[in-house]
Amino acid sequence: MTIQINTDKTISGEQRSGDFFSSQITEALERFESHITRIEVHLKDENGKKDGFNDISCLIEARLEGRQPIAISNQANTIDLAVAGAIDKIKNAIETIIGKSQKH
Template sequence: MKIQFNTDKTINGDERNSDYFTVLISEGLKRYSDHITRIEVHVTDENGHKVGIDTIRCLLEARLEGKKPMAVTCQADTIELAVSGAISKLNASLKTIFERLTNH
């Protein structure tokens, strides 16, 4: 599973942050790693440098083997919360998809 980390110009996307979130995503989606070819992570600050609530948005796009890509988003106050929330949502979606496949 390849993970591509993208940020906008207002988010610090240095290698240290990228590595931290790559490990977080890999661990969070480990159960489905055999079925995922690539994860694209897009982290943006909806307000730019202005202060606001739930302005950090994380979009996770998962490319699954033999299936159409799927995407989830989560908005939160911090990058960590946004990424963690998106991982939880993606896990729930993947669980539903793979449970349906095994039941049919």
């Protein structure tokens, strides 16, 4: 499973935070690793450098073997909260899709 993290120009894409988010994603999606080929994370600040409510957006796209990609997004006040919420959403979506395919 390859994880790629992209940020816009207003969010610093530090190696440390990229490694942290990659490890969170890997840990959360570990049991689906054989079904996932690639994860792309897109972080952006909706209103630039100004402070705002729920202005950090995290979009996660998961590419599953033999299926169409799944994309979800989550908005929060901080990068950490946006990523954590998006990880929960993508995990639930993948559980649903893989669970349905295994029942058939």
